[in-house]
Amino acid sequence: MANIREVAKRAGVGVGTVSRALNNTGYVAEETRQKIIDAVNELEYTPNELAKQLFRNRNGIVGVMVPNLEHPFFAKMMRHIEMELSKHGYKCLACNTIGIVNRQQSFMDMLDRNMVDGIIACVDSLADFEGRKGRAIVSMDRNWGPDVPIVLSDHGQGGRLAAEAFLRDGCRKVVQFTAGRKSETTNLRHEVLAQILQENQCEVITIGTKWDALSYAYNKSIVLQYMDVIQEADGLMTNDIGAMSCLVVAQKMGIKVPDQLKIIGYDGTEITNLTYPELSVVVQDCGELARNCVDMVLDMIDGNEPQTMRKIVPVTWKQGGTT
Structure with missing residues (x-):
C-alpha cells in the first residue's frame, strides 16, 4: 500500500504540499494539485484517517x-x-x-x-x-x-398535531404527562396542546413527572399512580414509553382503546409499532x-x-x- 511519501515523490513535490492539498489546509497551485491527484489515483493511495486528524491537530x-x-x-x-x-x-x-x-x-x-x-x-x-x-x-x-x-x-407543531387529532375524535377531557423540569423547548408541545384544546372547550389535566423519568418502570408506575384520573378522561398524550404503558394498563382494566380512550405517543420510535393496536404518534425526525x-x-x-x-x-x- 502506497504512503504519502511515495505520493509526494510521484508528484514531484514535498510531503507538506501533499498534506495541504489532501486536507485543504493551505494554498496549492492548481497545476500542482492536479499532479497530486494523478499520483493519488495512480498509486491508489488512501490517506490514513488518524494521520489526517493529527496533521490537523484533531483526534477525530x-x-x-x-x-x-x-x-x-x-x-x-x-x-x-x-x-x-x-x-x-x-x-x-x-x-x-x-x-x-x-x-x-x-x-x-x-x-x-x-x-x-x-x-x-x-x-x-x-x-x-x-x-x-x-x-x-x-x-x-x-x-x-x-x-x-x-x-x-418543532414541538409547537407537535402539540398542534396532537390537539387536532384529539379534537377530530371529539375528546372533551385530555390528560398529558409532562417532564417535571421547566423547558422552553420540549414543554412547548404541552403548552400548545393545552391552549388549543382549552380554546375548543376541552378540559386538559397536566401531570408533571420527574425530570429524569426515562425508565420503563417509572413510566408504568406513573400511569398506574394516576389511573383513576385517566379513567375519567377520553384522551391522553405522553412519550412513547408512557403511551405504551397506558395502553397495556387500560386494556387490562377493560378500557376500550380507542373507543373510550384515545392515546397519543410523542417521539414515534420503532417500539410504537409493537403494540396492538399500533400507537398513533407524533414523530420526531431523528x-x-x-x-x-x-x-x-x-x-x-x-x-x-x-x-x-x-x-x-x-x-x-x-x-x-x-x-
Missing part, C-alpha cells in the same frame, strides 16, 4: 452526551449521530448522564484537554456553564445559553436532527462560527389504531 472524536441510552428516543438519536459522524470520518464517544456523578463535567474537561474535538449535548448544561468560549458545542433540544447553537424538533447536529459541530471544529443559532426540524403525524 466527537463526544455525545445523552440522559439514558436505554431510552428508545435517545438510542435512536445516538445511532443516527454515529452514522452521520462516520460519513465524515469521525468517531463518537457516548455517555449516559443520569445517575452517574460528574459525567457531564468529565466530558467538558475532555473537550478542554483536546481529547474530543467537539460535543453534541442531548442533556441539560452544567449549572456553572459560562458559555461556549470558542469551543465546538451543539445542543439538541436543550437550552445551553445564547452562544450555543440548538437543534430541536435522522434530520442528527444530521444538523453533526453538520453544526463539525463546522465549528473547522473554525467557523455557527451560521444559525436555532435549527428547527419539522415533526410528522403517524396515524395508528389508538385514535
Whole structure:
C-alpha cells in the first residue's frame, strides 16, 4: 500500500504540499494539485484517517452526551449521530448522564484537554456553564445559553398535531404527562396542546413527572399512580414509553382503546409499532436532527462560527389504531 511519501515523490513535490492539498489546509497551485491527484489515483493511495486528524491537530472524536441510552428516543438519536459522524470520518464517544456523578463535567474537561474535538449535548448544561468560549458545542433540544447553537424538533407543531387529532375524535377531557423540569423547548408541545384544546372547550389535566423519568418502570408506575384520573378522561398524550404503558394498563382494566380512550405517543420510535393496536404518534425526525447536529459541530471544529443559532426540524403525524 502506497504512503504519502511515495505520493509526494510521484508528484514531484514535498510531503507538506501533499498534506495541504489532501486536507485543504493551505494554498496549492492548481497545476500542482492536479499532479497530486494523478499520483493519488495512480498509486491508489488512501490517506490514513488518524494521520489526517493529527496533521490537523484533531483526534477525530466527537463526544455525545445523552440522559439514558436505554431510552428508545435517545438510542435512536445516538445511532443516527454515529452514522452521520462516520460519513465524515469521525468517531463518537457516548455517555449516559443520569445517575452517574460528574459525567457531564468529565466530558467538558475532555473537550478542554483536546481529547474530543467537539460535543453534541442531548442533556441539560452544567449549572456553572459560562458559555461556549470558542469551543465546538451543539445542543439538541436543550437550552445551553445564547452562544450555543440548538437543534430541536418543532414541538409547537407537535402539540398542534396532537390537539387536532384529539379534537377530530371529539375528546372533551385530555390528560398529558409532562417532564417535571421547566423547558422552553420540549414543554412547548404541552403548552400548545393545552391552549388549543382549552380554546375548543376541552378540559386538559397536566401531570408533571420527574425530570429524569426515562425508565420503563417509572413510566408504568406513573400511569398506574394516576389511573383513576385517566379513567375519567377520553384522551391522553405522553412519550412513547408512557403511551405504551397506558395502553397495556387500560386494556387490562377493560378500557376500550380507542373507543373510550384515545392515546397519543410523542417521539414515534420503532417500539410504537409493537403494540396492538399500533400507537398513533407524533414523530420526531431523528435522522434530520442528527444530521444538523453533526453538520453544526463539525463546522465549528473547522473554525467557523455557527451560521444559525436555532435549527428547527419539522415533526410528522403517524396515524395508528389508538385514535
